[in-house]
Amino acid sequence: MSYAKVLVGVLLFITLATTSTAFTCNTTTAKSTCNSLVDYVSPNTTVLSTIQSLFQIMRFHDLLGANGFPNFTSPNETLQAQQRIKIPFTCRCENGTGVSDRAPVYTVKKDDGLFHIAAEIFSRLVTYQEIAEFNNIPDANNISVGQVLRIPLPCSCDEVEGVKVVHYAHVVQPGSSVDQIATEFGTTTPILLNLNGMTSATDLQPYQVLDIPLKACNSSVNSSSLDYPLLVANGTYVYTANDCVNCKCSSANNYILQCEASVLKPSSKTWSTCPAMHCNGTSSLYLGNVTTSTNCNQTFCAYSGFTNKDIFTTLATESTCPAGGPTGSPTSSPGSDASKTGMQGFRWNFLFISIQLIFLCFTLS
Incomplete structure (x- = not known):
């Protein structure tokens, strides 16, 4: 094996071994x-x-x-x-x-x-x-x-x-x-x-x-719910409310959380069956149902949380118009000086070790 290949292997080891996560x-x-x-x-x-x-x-x-x-x-x-x-x-x-x-x-x-x-x-x-x-x-x-x-x-x-x-x-x-x-x-x-x-x-x-x-989908889950905050990222779905509710997030739905009754059995031993998920006090409107749709807006029955006894719903409105303009992605404050110094220190240490190894390879050749 050539010294160059040995050097590459050693440098790769150093990179993997010292990078903090x-x-x-x-x-x-x-x-x-x-x-x-x-x-x-x-x-x-x-x-x-x-x-x-x-x-x-x-x-x-x-x-x-x-x-x-x-x-x-x-x-x-x-x-x-x-x-x-x-x-x-x-x-x-x-x-x-x-x-x-x-x-x-x-x-x-x-x-x-x-x-x-x-x-x-x-x-x-x-x-x-x-x-x-x-x-x-x-x-x-x-x-x-x-x-x-x-x-x-x-x-x-x-x-x-x-x-x-x-x-x-x-x-x-x-x-x-x-x-x-x-x-x-x-x-x-x-x-x-x-x-x-x-x-x-x-x-x-x-x-x-x-x-x-x-980015997570916007939801109607209230702060008293046992699963608050229910954060579901784009392209994923979760089961919640003791597996009685399935919620999915998609950018195609303008980042509005879409929830419906699941096909799973309740995971809670206190629930033999999933509680009713009626919306707005009616027996005909259920979680996930759309009630009205006008222009670019529609009103639907949204999931709003659960307790040890009940699952809650609420009427919510979402826009069905194509999303446009800024993505609305969150921004964050700059990293601390300590973290920046740490990364700079890593780069200098890496360079120093690399030079030493290169010198060693030429010495042995």
């Missing part, structure tokens, strides 16, 4: 958890049930909804090697950053190393240093078969410029640009730069985990 999360409400998403790229061909098991996703239809897959998709559906899939999980905000709440955990197997677990099994969503620190492992080279590790997936519950969003941890692929990523996910370059503490688009690194704020 921590997201800022300063939410201080009593309920400091939220629903978040991360990328996952399987190194091998697998099936959806294996992905569900790896990330301990309790409900299979949550995995389907996060990816907009049909609700009749089989757990044995094949996922091709290198195919990207979104993983839904609960994020907890603490000490100024967000991490996955309790799940996933991983049990160490024979021949596992922390770098292998971070870079290959969990698709570079975390670094091996972060796993070691989060699990109080003093020596990253010393782990045992059967040892149970918590995997701190990066996430956030923060609003972005006063707007509630679904934070999505996206692993940057080689050749990607900030502009391309912004366009793909319906945001803007300044938003991504500010949210991720980057001073310019040239700061973007391959395999960097980027915090992307996904």
Whole structure:
């Protein structure tokens, strides 16, 4: 093997091993958890049930909804090697950053190393240093078969410029640009730069985990509901109200949350059947029904929340005219000086190590 190939491999290792994935999360409400998403790229061909098991996703239809897959998709559906899939999980905000709440955990197997677990099994969503620190492992080279590790997936519950969003941890692929990523996910370059503490688009690194704020559909869910705030990102759907209600979000519906009675059985042991979902006190108007439609507006029966006893609805009006003008994507304040300094420090350290390795290769040749 040539020294040049060795050098490339070592530099790639340094990049993957030292890039931090921590997201800022300063939410201080009593309920400091939220629903978040991360990328996952399987190194091998697998099936959806294996992905569900790896990330301990309790409900299979949550995995389907996060990816907009049909609700009749089989757990044995094949996922091709290198195919990207979104993983839904609960994020907890603490000490100024967000991490996955309790799940996933991983049990160490024979021949596992922390770098292998971070870079290959969990698709570079975390670094091996972060796993070691989060699990109080003093020596990253010393782990045992059967040892149970918590995997701190990066996430956030923060609003972005006063707007509630679904934070999505996206692993940057080689050749990607900030502009391309912004366009793909319906945001803007300044938003991504500010949210991720980057001073310019040239700061973007391959395999960097980027915090992307996904726009969520507007809803009629009130603050007293057990699922408030119900944030559903564009192209996804969720089951709520003990699985009695299915809500989906689509930009084609002008980002108005569309909810209807689901076909699932209630997940609550106190509900033998789903409560009635009549609207406006009538027995003929149900959740999701449209009552009137004039010009570019229509009035429909919208989901407004649930309690341990009831599911609530309300009449709401939405515009059916084609969306136009500004996208309305949220903006955020610039990243802290500390985060910028940290990234600049990484780049200088990377350059210094690279020069040393190049000098070493010429010395040995």
